[in-house]
Amino acid sequence: MKSSSNVRPAIILQLGNGSYHYNYNIVEEKVEDPETGEKTVYNYDTVQVWQKPDYENLTHAVIRSEIDETEEFSLINDYYAAQLGIETDEDRKAKAVADYKAHLSRVIAIKTMVKNDLLTEGY
Template structure:
């Protein structure tokens, strides 16, 4: 979920009810106000983590925020169809490899945030 704040958000924010927000892709922006002044805002992505956040739970929720299980199965099945010669659509392979690159990036981002 896309979010915005006037203050830089914590990467892991305890909501006090057994859940946490994991905030990522935090970008500081300057916006023009109606009165001619400028102000800073932070735009970021956010996922909800129940219980104690672990790297594994956070990675799973970030992945689920981008792809649901059906989309993942479709990527894998299309890739396998291409590898087995059932499909000759090169994009089946390319889409899956792009997906794997994004997964690697997500895992690296979360690992960095947990260290």
């Protein structure tokens, strides 16, 4: 979920109802406000988890916020069909490999981000 705030958000925010927000991709931006002049806003992504934040559940939540299991299985199946020679169309084979490689690169980036954020927050 995309979020925005005038105050820098905590990376991990306990909501008090047994859930937590994990705020990531936090970007500070200066914007012009007609009433107050320039102000700072923070744009970021948020996922909610219902257990104490750890590497596994935050990684899972972020990945699932970007791609559901059905889409991910489709990427995997298309990739293996290309690798095993079941898919014979060269354009579809190339697309399957490129799409799956991009997905794996994104997963690695998410895992690295979560690990670093947990270290920063002392989890």
